[in-house]
Amino acid sequence: MKVLVPVKRVIDSNVKARVKSDQSGVDLANVKMSINPFCEIAVEEAVRLKEKGVATEVVVVSIGPAQAQETLRQALAMGADRGVLIQSDQDLEPLEVAKVLKAVIAEEAPGVVIMGKQAIDGDNNATGQMLAALLDWPQATFASAIELSADKAKVTREVDGGLQTIEATLPAIITADLRLNEPRYASLPNIMKAKKKPLDVKEVATLGVDLKPHLKVLKVAEPAKRSAGIKVETAGDLVANLKTAGVL
């Protein structure tokens, strides 16, 4: 079974985003960029499925600028077989990303798509669900465990208050949550090997997808800052302060 894993190049999760002074957006110049953490979990899961002999090929696809090739190489170094970059310098909304992925899926015909539940830049948590709706494929979001058979995926999902298990007939869209696995570090030999793995680059325009934006960003502002309070010496002082503050 072929597994398709979409991956996004985002600001590194340890870097604090800074708003541009003209409020036109977040300053990404000279900022460390990485593979989105949930996409990394999705890649890891796909590679493990291949190691178990359930998956036959792991294809990673990214939609973004030329630099997203680095993100794809990162996924290839983890063990994915082949990369596809749909090159676009436009910052696409989740619905448009889902439409582009739908076009890619029409070409690649994967048995299952595993992707991150959320990108840590836009924080939308929407693309997987939109893609499932557009394809009329079943969806299993926020996965913490996946059991794949030839035609079914049994997925344990993180829900409010606990866990839910659902069974989807393949092909299906699965989105990865935090506890699905712990991604490996790519070894140096695998990083070297990844440089030789196939990576196709296509211009987004060649897919014939309508990319008209639906949302106009009027401004991006910094939230109100919270200032540090006081340090207390003892637990007793702490309780006294909380009483004064009226929260006990």
Added chain:
Amino acid sequence: MAVLVIADHDNASLKDSTNKTVTAALALSGDVDVLVAGKDAKAAADAAAKIAGVRKVLLAESDELGQGLAEAVEATVLPLMGGYDAVLTPATSQGKNFSPRIAAKLDVAQISEIVEVVSNDTFVRPIYAGNALETVQSSDAKKVITVRATAFKAAGEGGSASVENVAAGAASAKIKFVDQQLVKSARPELAGAKIVVSGGRAMGSAEEFSKVIEPLADKLGAAVGASRAAVDAGYAPNDYQVGQTGKVVAPELYVAIGISGAIQHLAGMKDSKVIVAINKDADAPIFQVADFGLVADYKTAVPELMDALTAAGK
């Protein structure tokens, strides 16, 4: 314009996030209806009818809606959308599961986790773990919106809307509910609790986490939360997770124990009214947002805090 709010409920009762989402909806329009989609959910629908400002409650019931299948919720909502200009859903794990499907089927953008309604088509939403607030204007005829409930006040009671049955949509045959394991807890729910006690990676094990955090939470009548690091390490279940990719909370009092204060954790709790941090590392970033910081090892500080609370009559 008319607005549909999709209720967050457990069939027997309505969650507070529904009342807060109604407040966001009322900022858009005076014509606000609430859809309760579930199974044996009449009690939740009756509760929704009492929310001040609600025009009408729609009740859809089926096994699949009771199981919360996203496909079934979407199929229930879509035929109703001819009568609405916007649909608002609290950004819970359930809401996040089905709302983007509705947007995709309507060929419109989803405006995710809004924290402010600026006008009929303009909204503010956090991005980059809340380190930036984006103001977006939608050009779509119909708006599909999820609402960060903590950013809005709960609409009060006093309404007397009618409850009307509507048809439940069917999920596709390609998806099947198997089972669920829900943890029953006597503690308040994390998302709506007045006090939250959270533990971090410093706990070192699941046993230590429950031994330290739970008694303190129970003493304060608080919900239990955890940092992503603690969840990642397996010390606490995922639905305890407070942060960018977990739950966003804004209680009266947030107590962070052994939590360093990574960007993504702060995103989930920095709007709390009063923040307390107990951490042995005086340079931990959590102290930059804490109103009251205690630089101490939790192993001694938490028992002392328990004693001090007892002495104070708690």
